[in-house]
Amino acid sequence: MPARRILTPATVFACVALIWWLAGRAGWTNAYLLPAPSTVIAALSDLVASGALLKHTLVSLQRVLLGFALSVALALPLAVLMSASRPARAVLDPLLEFIRQVPPLALIPLLILWLGIGETQKLGIIVLASFFPVFLGFRGGIAGVDPKLIEVGRIAGLTGRDILTRIVLPSALPELVVGLRISLGYSWRALVGAELIASSAGLGYMIIDAENLARTDIVLAGILVIGAIGLLSDLALRFALGRAFPWLSTDLEAARA
Amino acid sequence: MLELIDASRHYDVAGRTVRALDGVNEPFPAGSITTVVGRSGCGKTTLLRLLAGLTEPSSGKAHHDPARSIGVVFQEARLMPWLDVAANAAFPLKGRLDRAEIAARVDEALTLVGLADARRALPRQLSGGMAQRVAIARALAQQPDVLLLDEPFSALDAFTRRSLQRVLIDVWRQRSPTVVLVTHDVEEAVLLGDSVIEMEAGRVVGRVPVDLPFPREATDPAVVDLRRRILGRLVGGADPFAL
Numbered sequence: 135m136p137a138r139r140i141l142t143p144a145t146v147f148a149c150v151a152l153i154w155w156l157a158g159r160a161g162w163t164n165a166y167l168l169p170a171p172s173t174v175i176a177a178l179s180d181l182v183a184s185g186a187l188l189k190h191t192l193v194s195l196q197r198v199l200l201g202f203a204l205s206v207a208l209a210l211p212l213a214v215l216m217s218a219s220r221p222a223r224a225v226l227d228p229l230l231e232f233i234r235q236v237p238p239l240a241l242i243p244l245l246i247l248w249l250g251i252g253e254t255q256k257l258g259i260i261v262l263a264s265f266f267p268v269f270l271g272f273r274g275g276i277a278g279v280d281p282k283l284i285e286v287g288r289i290a291g292l293t294g295r296d297i298l299t300r301i302v303l304p305s306a307l308p309e310l311v312v313g314l315r316i317s318l319g320y321s322w323r324a325l326v327g328a329e330l331i332a333s334s335a336g337l338g339y340m341i342i343d344a345e346n347l348a349r350t351d352i353v354l355a356g357i358l359v360i361g362a363i364g365l366l367s368d369l370a371l372r373f374a375l376g377r378a379f380p381w382l383s384t385d386l387e388a389a390r391a
Numbered sequence: 392m393l394e395l396i397d398a399s400r401h402y403d404v405a406g407r408t409v410r411a412l413d414g415v416n417e418p419f420p421a422g423s424i425t426t427v428v429g430r431s432g433c434g435k436t437t438l439l440r441l442l443a444g445l446t447e448p449s450s451g452k453a454h455h456d457p458a459r460s461i462g463v464v465f466q467e468a469r470l471m472p473w474l475d476v477a478a479n480a481a482f483p484l485k486g487r488l489d490r491a492e493i494a495a496r497v498d499e500a501l502t503l504v505g506l507a508d509a510r511r512a513l514p515r516q517l518s519g520g521m522a523q524r525v526a527i528a529r530a531l532a533q534q535p536d537v538l539l540l541d542e543p544f545s546a547l548d549a550f551t552r553r554s555l556q557r558v559l560i561d562v563w564r565q566r567s568p569t570v571v572l573v574t575h576d577v578e579e580a581v582l583l584g585d586s587v588i589e590m591e592a593g594r595v596v597g598r599v600p601v602d603l604p605f606p607r608e609a610t611d612p613a614v615v616d617l618r619r620r621i622l623g624r625l626v627g628g629a630d631p632f633a634l
Binding site for chain 2: 280282283285286288289290291296300301304305307379380381382
């Protein structure tokens with residue numbers, strides 16, 4: 135099965151590339167608006183050779199990982215607190231629901247005014263974009279714990295704390311995992327969006343800079359790299375989670391960021 | 392001693408009061424094995440939940456000795472999906488005993504229920520009957536002073552049910568925990584109980600001592616006779632076998 139799991143998507147990508155190449159070859163597309171695959175690959179290898187791609191990718195990756203980690207670090211304790219405490223829910227729920235409705239990219243102008251155009255502003259956008267899926271996933275998971283399993287814990291004489299760590303948290307894990315995967319995807323998208331608007335490095339910046347120089351081949355190369363890294367990071371997260379929690383394998387297939 | 396003293400439990404369902412348990416006075420002497428029999432909805436499960444301390448009585452009292460450990464087998468297996476069979480069986484013991492002692496108890500309990508070879512399986516890989524046997528092993532591994540079972544064998548095939556009924560009697564004879572077993576199967580109630588409590592509409596309507604030696608056979612005339620009498624009372628006085 136693993137061979138087919140790689141083969142099928144590889145074939146799909148190859149077919150798309152073939153159609154793309156044919157379209158250019160047959161003159162259906164404008165070579166400036168949609169450069170041929172070979173041109174894009176050439177641009178990509180130039181970017182690799184000059185080290186520019188590595189530099190921009192590392193900058194973007196570092197921002198994403200930091201922002202994502204910050205989101206998770208905020209979301210997990212807050213989800214536990216709000217699941218456990220009615221007053222915390224009463225106070226924080228309306229606020230968080232309000233913030234959740236505002237698209238993070240719409241806050242960029244405000245974040246630039248408050249946080250400047252440096253790293254803090256980018257982290258702010260990533261956190262805004264990636265906080266809610268982890269937070270809501272974990273809360274949903276906690277709320278969805280089977281009360282019958284909690285009774286098993288009560289019969290065994292577990293303390294409230296033991297019930298939390300030995301029953302509630304493991305029960306909530308499948309939904310948390312879905313939230314983590316969606317969050318990681320959102321972090322990545324929001325970051326590239328942020329880099330398009332105010333930045334001097336990163337993949338989003340690389341793309342917008344190429345657009346200003348009318349280099350559509352670099353724009354396309356950047357898009358390919360962003361998509362590929364998104365896919366790879368999701369795979370890596372699934373792999374790590376599957377290793378750590380083998381019983382989750384079916385849940386891991388369920389979620390798509 | 393485990394005891395219900397004028398214990399009632401009422402639920403409000405859509406504005407109406409449902410009396411799940413209505414003024415029950417029953418002692419469950421230490422080391423006895425009592426079976427509770429009645430139709431679905433007669434309050435058997437509520438009685439067991441009161442004894443387990445999972446439900447508080449609306450009035451009256453459920454008296455248990457807090458120093459005594461309780462093991463419960465529910466109608467459903469209630470296994471933790473993230474733990475394998477052995478870890479599920481060890482669940483109540485973790486952190487209370489040292490590892491070697493837990494491993495020994497889990498081994499023994501899994502062997503008793505015939506699942507010694509399935510210890511590494513995850514719950515989703517088990518059939519309903521196997522999962523229920525893990526739940527039984529989990530309660531047995533606890534070696535509790537009080538063992539409460541709610542229709543523990545109803546999800547099992549006839550052969551497995553029979554062998555696990557024997558396991559229960561063996562465990563009871565060796566360690567003499569106080570056992571209360573709820574069932575809708577009158578034959579099972581007679582085969583396993585040293586007394587049978589008959590329930591109807593939230594009330595205890597009879598308590599029948601069963602003075603027969605273990606192991607009992609379903610075909611034993613004394614068992615058949617007792618079963619017929621209890622069944623007759625529970626279906627409303629008529630002898631169900633009379634034509």
